[in-house]
Amino acid sequence: MSRSTQVVVIGGGQAGLAAGYHLRRLGLDFVVLDAQAAPGGAWQHVWDSLRLFSPAAYSSLPGRLMPPQPGEIHPDAQHVVDYLTDYEKRYELPVERPVRVAGVHRDGGRLRVETDSGTWRARAVISATGTWWRPFLPAVPGRAAFEGRQLHAAEYRSPAELADRRVIVVGGGNSGAQIAADLAYDTTLTWVTRRPPRFLADDIDGRALFDAATARRRALDEGRSDTGGVASLGDIVAVPPVREARDLGLLKAEPMFGRLVPDGVAWADGTRAEADTVIWCTGFRPALSHLAPLGLRGPRGRIAVTGTQSVDEPRLHLLGYGDWTGPASATLIGVGRPARDAARRIANLVGRTRRAGQAGGGAIVSSLPIAASTDGSTR
The missing domain is CATH 3.50.50.60 (FAD/NAD(P)-binding domain)
Incomplete structure (x- = not known):
């Protein structure tokens, strides 16, 4: 037809x-x-x-x-x-x-x-x-060797499915912070990010982000210097659940590990963390x-x-x-x-x-x- x-x-x-x-x-x-x-x-x-x-x-x-x-x-x-x-x-x-x-x-x-x-x-x-x-999964060494469960943020639903598990959340953006905050109370959580988390000021929300993105586009269209847009403000919007977990000291990020191993992850200095589940909050x-x-x-x-x-x-x-x-x-x-x-x-x-x-x-x-x-x- x-x-x-x-x-x-x-x-x-x-x-x-x-x-x-x-x-x-x-x-x-x-x-x-x-x-x-x-x-x-x-x-x-x-x-x-x-x-x-x-x-x-x-x-x-x-x-x-x-x-x-x-x-x-x-x-x-x-x-x-x-x-x-x-x-x-x-x-x-x-x-x-x-x-x-x-x-x-x-x-x-x-x-x-x-x-x-x-x-x-x-x-x-x-x-x-x-x-x-189109969830994106990075090419991290050992990903195929890990014997636990691997999820992308697009597949995650709630802490109930992972209660009492050892979970590693990968990613320093909004999805990584929100899912880490979600899991901080009912799991053994390790949150890893490629660089230290950058939280936006607590009073910044989507209105300010839209204004920043618009100002950046206008500057570029007019041939002026790049304002940096949203990235200049930080990476993570401190929505109430994220703010609460952060203020309780439950959102302490570790640097990115070097590889996955069958029972968890390993850093270059030999440090390891055991895990049942890895959640990739690595974008789309x-x-x-x-x-x-x-x-x-x-x-x-x-x-x-x-x-x-x-x-x-x-x-x-x-x-x-x-x-x-x-x-x-x-x-x-x-x-x-x-x-x-x-x-x-x-x-x-x-x-x-x-x-x-x-x-x-x-x-x-x-x-x-x-x-x-x-x-x-x-x-």
């Missing part, structure tokens, strides 16, 4: 929904293809204790403030899932799920999106698949395999962009992968502005294409009118 529309958005998480909001406001025909079986994107899969860095009002997508969570200053992940579910319904975004995209191909004047439920042909594509689906990489047929990836696996627009394939926009596709674009509060910019550029592109088609004697008509493409449900 082959269908056509003006824009295909790949990914139905926060970035894909923000894109859909702006595409709808501009009156474009579009569809959002989401690989997940339910709304909420990656927030459905995070660990149980995860909290937002900011109050709800400062963690909102365009057009709709996130309501506060009763009894909580920093909402939990389920509250975010509920918000995204409501957002999708409120704006009647045409989401189809579960749909897995196999590849995006050039097809004359359109881009062809091959999926497990058919083919879409579009004037433009927004890739908004994020990074959660952009999930871009569906774009491989376009041949756009360069150094470090990234695609060259101007704003969100691919330099070598202007019909493609990338949204929500981090600062390289818009300041703080991997956050709820930060994705709205680059989503708006992407939608405007696509509207200009589609408008030029339509005028060219009309000049040649034929108007371009989408087979997916927005009004007929959704009944308001979260399909």
Whole structure:
């Protein structure tokens, strides 16, 4: 089955929904293809204790403030899932799920999106698949020799599954600190980091991080000196659980070990720590395999962009992968502005294409009118 529309958005998480909001406001025909079986994107899969860095009002997508969570200053992940579910319904975004995209191909004047439920042909594509689906594991000597359990942060859920175990948490960023704090009370914990942990001041939250990322991008765009952005403030936001464990002296980081051994880890000086479980809080990489047929990836696996627009394939926009596709674009509060910019550029592109088609004697008509493409449900 082959269908056509003006824009295909790949990914139905926060970035894909923000894109859909702006595409709808501009009156474009579009569809959002989401690989997940339910709304909420990656927030459905995070660990149980995860909290937002900011109050709800400062963690909102365009057009709709996130309501506060009763009894909580920093909402939990389920509250975010509920918000995204409501957002999708409120704006009647045409989401189809579960749909897995196999590849995006050039097809004359359109881009062809091959999926497990058919083919879409579009004037433009927004890739908004994020990074959660590509956990990164470093090449540490002895990793294959370790006889215990190894998890990435993406697989961790709660301390209950590791109670009374000897656990090593690897990573000095937010996920490492939050998971270490989560485990500090019920396990024998060793927290290791490549450099001493850098906690942000206790009064800094997601609002300040967004402002820092935006100021850095503005400085770079204007040819001024790099402000350092979020990295200049520190590596770890001191959310309440992290602050509590830190102040109790439970978050004492050890330097990175040299290798894993069958029953734990070993440092270069011969020191060892026994472990049943190693949790790798070592980050993620952009999930871009569906774009491989376009041949756009360069150094470090990234695609060259101007704003969100691919330099070598202007019909493609990338949204929500981090600062390289818009300041703080991997956050709820930060994705709205680059989503708006992407939608405007696509509207200009589609408008030029339509005028060219009309000049040649034929108007371009989408087979997916927005009004007929959704009944308001979260399909």
